[in-house]
Amino acid sequence: MNFTTSDKISVQKIEKSRINEVDFDNLTFGKDFSDHMFECDYINGEWVHPTIRPYGPLTISPAAKVFHYGQAVFEGMKAYKDANGKVFLFRPDQNHARINKSAKRMAIPEFPKDIFFEALHKLIDLDRDWVKPGNGNSLYIRPFVMATQEGVSASPSDQYKFMILLSPVNAYYTGDVKVVVAEEYSRSANGGVGAAKAAGNYGAQFYPTNLAREKGFQQVIWTDANEHKYLEEAGTMNVFFRINDTLYTAPTSDRILDGITRKSVIALAKKDNIPVEERPILVSEIVEASKNGTLKEIFGAGTAAVISPVSTFNYKDVTYELPPTAGGYSTKFKKELTDIQYNISEDPFGWRYEV
Incomplete structure (x- = not known):
């Protein structure tokens, strides 16, 4: 540009x-x-x-x-x-x-x-x-x-x-993050302003996030407003799930922000031949993947934190631990993104813009 x-x-x-x-x-x-x-x-x-x-x-x-x-x-x-x-x-x-x-x-x-x-x-x-x-x-x-x-x-x-x-x-976060999956509160609803960076969206998150912090969690993974069955965003970030070697993230909609870091991670994954699926993700399938050992990573993606790995998630008062993230997708993508941002590596996408 x-x-x-x-x-x-x-x-x-x-x-x-x-x-x-x-x-x-x-x-x-x-x-x-x-x-x-x-x-x-x-x-x-x-x-x-x-x-x-x-x-x-x-x-x-x-x-x-x-x-x-x-x-x-x-x-x-x-x-x-x-x-x-x-x-x-x-x-x-x-x-x-x-x-x-x-x-x-x-x-x-x-x-x-x-x-x-x-x-x-x-x-x-x-x-x-x-x-x-x-x-x-x-x-x-x-x-x-x-x-x-x-x-x-x-x-x-x-x-x-x-x-x-x-x-x-x-750096916004230092270390991995513990999250709780929302069962009552919602970030946004169909036909609402979830896809906009409207100030009120974030103000409405503070109360349920405070409740999560009282229980020892830093953030909330938001679920759909209708049934609380589908995973949508993590705190103020888009969220990714790695099951085996495939990366999953919710599709953008009028409920979910079209994150710039999100779309950059997807582009990097495709460049690196990592399978990516943008589709609705059930809470139940992530719980099951954690139980059977195929859930390898959860991480948030956003401007402030870039990539924020999740070490623990809680759902219905049951806590699920994730494997260590060192050497995983979250580490890889964060390095690739920051190397482009700090002009350390080549920028094959033309994302870097000198001022």
């Missing part, structure tokens, strides 16, 4: 960087933010005033519709720095397409591609020093849009604010 910057975006630079105030060796994911942020407003039917300015608070009306009707969507991306100091994004065109898909589902106007990419270029270039090299280090990028029109009438907003924040991060 080629891109040429223009002068559409005004830039207000900081007077003094805050970078020396941050302990990059001990980061809490998503807590610290870089020196600058991007914002653009939707007013009178068009996106106007694209601006990069110093990171700081907003002034917003308490009657803004985002607070009352939840009109907000977001994306998650990362920037990576290689050993030579070059900075790369990973499949950013997919993030742009998906935030617009999410926006459409939430009756939010789509954001122009040219301004999106120019904002990424200029913002990351300004805060390039916040992208630290080394495996596990990256700059998490949070584009989001929210409804800003004042009023509490139950109708779509006619004003919005699109923003991009940058947050330096280390």
Whole structure:
């Protein structure tokens, strides 16, 4: 992908960087933010005033519709720095397409591609020093849009604010994850907004995830809302199951997010001649595969964690242990993905995008 910057975006630079105030060796994911942020407003039917300015608070009306009707969507991306100091994004065109898909589902106007990419270029270039090299280090990028029109009438907003924040991060999870299979709560339902990265989707997950944590599990594997028979996602990630040497994952739908890491894992598996099946997966068949020893791996796939292996799953108060993942598919795919992201290996797919 080629891109040429223009002068559409005004830039207000900081007077003094805050970078020396941050302990990059001990980061809490998503807590610290870089020196600058991007914002653009939707007013009178068009996106106007694209601006990069110093990171700081907003002034917003308490009657803004985002607070009352939840009109907000977001994306998650990362920037990576290689050993030579070059900075790369990973499949950013997919993030742009998906935030617009999410926006459409939430009756939010789509954001122009040219301004999106120019904002990424200029913002990351300004805060390039916040992208630290080394495996596990990256700059998490949070584009989001929210409804800003004042009023509490139950109708779509006619004003919005699109923003991009940058947050330096280390690895999201360290070690394998213990999960519980949902039997009561659901992440999404047919005809709903499960395929959109809508803010409310994630807010609704917090309570059942807290219940799981009280029982010693870090995440929930979500099941279908109708019968809780089919496995769909793991926490905020897509989920994969390895039975013998075949990889299984649920097909995307209006309930399941079209994950960028998910589709990248599928592409890598096909390149490596690993059988992949995208089909509905019964809880019962995973339980049976665990009992008879054919279930080799479960792992989540998403931007924040990249690949997150599962060591234990619990269903109907019975705990099932998985074999050690060292040398398995999760290890293999994580290395292949991160080698592309950090410009360590060749990129046969054209996923890497230099900033």
